[in-house]
Amino acid sequence: MATNFVIEGLKAEIEGKEILKGINLSMKGGEIHAIMGPNGTGKSTLASALMGHPKYEVTGGSVTLNGEDVLEMEVDERARAGMFLAMQYPSEIAGVTNSDFLRSAINARREEGSEISLIKFIRQMEGKMKELEMNPEFAHRYLNEGFSGGEKKRNEILQMMLLDPSLVILDEIDSGLDIDALRIVANGVNAMKSEDRGFLIITHYQRLLNYIKPDFVHVMMQGRIVKSGGPELAERLEAEGYDWVKEELGIEDETVGQEA
Ligand SMILES: Nc1ncnc2c1ncn2[C@@H]1O[C@H](COP(=O)(O)OP(=O)(O)OP(=O)(O)O)[C@@H](O)[C@H]1O
Ligand SMILES: [Mg+2]
Numbered sequence: 540m541a542t543n544f545v546i547e548g549l550k551a552e553i554e555g556k557e558i559l560k561g562i563n564l565s566m567k568g569g570e571i572h573a574i575m576g577p578n579g580t581g582k583s584t585l586a587s588a589l590m591g592h593p594k595y596e597v598t599g600g601s602v603t604l605n606g607e608d609v610l611e612m613e614v615d616e617r618a619r620a621g622m623f624l625a626m627q628y629p630s631e632i633a634g635v636t637n638s639d640f641l642r643s644a645i646n647a648r649r650e651e652g653s654e655i656s657l658i659k660f661i662r663q664m665e666g667k668m669k670e671l672e673m674n675p676e677f678a679h680r681y682l683n684e685g686f687s688g689g690e691k692k693r694n695e696i697l698q699m700m701l702l703d704p705s706l707v708i709l710d711e712i713d714s715g716l717d718i719d720a721l722r723i724v725a726n727g728v729n730a731m732k733s734e735d736r737g738f739l740i741i742t743h744y745q746r747l748l749n750y751i752k753p754d755f756v757h758v759m760m761q762g763r764i765v766k767s768g769g770p771e772l773a774e775r776l777e778a779e780g781y782d783w784v785k786e787e788l789g790i791e792d793e794t795v796g797q798e799a
Contacts, residue, residue, distance in 0.1 A: 542568035542621070542705045542737045548600035551588040556796045558584045560762035561600065564739075566755075568705070571738040573748055573773060576759035577781055579794040582741045583627050585759070586710045590624045591617050604706060619648050621705030625695035625712050627741075632682040637694065638664060640682045641701055648702065667700045670730075672723055688715030696727045707731070708739045713747040725750030745777035758784055762795035 544566045551559040558581050566572050574582055588595045589602060591614040602609040604620055612620060632640070641664060646654045655663075664678060671693050683691050692712055699707055709728070713721055728738065728751050740751060748756075748770065756772040757764045758781075765788055766772070776784075785793060 541734055542566075543603075543605050544706050544737050545603050546589070546600070547602075549585075549588065549597065549602060550599035551584060551595045551597045553584070553595055553796075557598070558595075558762050558796045559588060560795070562762075562764060564757065564764060566737045566739070568737055569732070569734040570755065571732070571740060571751060571753045572755045572757060573753035574739060574741045574757050574759055574764075575743065575773060575776055577793050579797070580759045581762040581795050582759050583710055584762075586624055586626075586708050586739075586741060589617075589708060590614060590622060615647060618644075618702075618704075622708070623699055623702055623704035623706065624708045625692075625699060625710060627710040627714070629683050629691045629695055631684045631686075633684050635682050636679055637682050638678040641698060644698065645701055663701060664697075667697055670700070670723075671697055671727055673697065689717060689720045692716055693720060693724060696724050700727060700731065705735055706737050706739070708741070710741045711743065712740070713742055713744060721747065722750060745773050748773050760784070760788075760790055760793040760795075765790070 546562050546564040549559055549562040550557065562585060564572065576582055584595060588597055589609070591612065597610055604622065607620060609617060609620070642655065642660050645660065649655065665675065668675060668678065673693055677690070677694065683694065686694060692715060695712065712724060716724060725747065740753065742748065753770055753773065756768055756770060758766040758772070758776070766784055781793065
């Protein structure tokens with residue numbers, strides 16, 4: 540089924556502070572949308588709210604994936620519905636090996652009784668790790684524990700590849716990656732491009748978008764999408780920064796949640 544993801548007027552707050560002030564975004568399978576914007580403008584909050592992070596209270600708007608009401612779903616139901624988030628700061632979980640975590644995550648998306656066989660899982664995991672040029676030892680290490688910044692990001696992409704989601708949100712997947720890792724991660728994403736899958740890619744840098752060509756670029760400020768365009772918008776931001784956008788829109792402080 541082709542993916543159809545629609546966010547309308549999404550508002551969310553944390554500890555009584557409104558951070559998302561009405562987000563509108565609609566995307567279809569096969570599309571890559573980039574979200575850019577200065578620090579502290581609500582990009583990661585949007586990612587967390589979409590995935591159902593319990594700290595963020597949605598106070599208005601709607602989110603649907605293929606017509607289904609996402610906001611009604613628990614986090615695990617969102618994952619089962621095909622949503623995936625690669626976090627800006629992946630958590631370390633001591634005592635759970637990476638491979639156990641990955642297998643549980645895959646099985647959590649399957650019906651009881653149709654779990655992936657161990658052999659098949661290992662074959663898949665090893666294949667994807669090879670594509671990502673990851674050392675096989677990472678399968679047996681505790682999840683993200685002591686992983687370098689770049690190793691964590693690569694591991695997020697490994698999860699994405701194995702879970703085969705229909706809506707992928709990548710929050711600063713490029714931060715901390717060296718040039719070679721950036722190319723490897725981008726290749727991983729490009730290989731996953733399909734009519735059945737949409738990508739929402741949060742990034743600060745055009746550099747990533749040289750490798751992963753976005754169809755649409757959105758700028759977030761003050762908890763809203765204030766400007767949208769094509770790839771040329773990202774190029775202009777890279778060259779000129781955000782001042783011209785702020786001037787054009789009469790925005791003085793682009794951040795959100797700092798007032799009072
Ligand atoms: N758990 C939280 N507790 C308190 N404040 C929060 C929390 N999460 C987000 N905020 C605040 O909401 C605002 C937006 O944060 P967010 O992480 O969404 O920004 P961002 O656009 O992702 O920034 P960056 O580019 O630096 O990653 C910030 O002022 C941040 O401090
Ligand atoms: Mg962020």
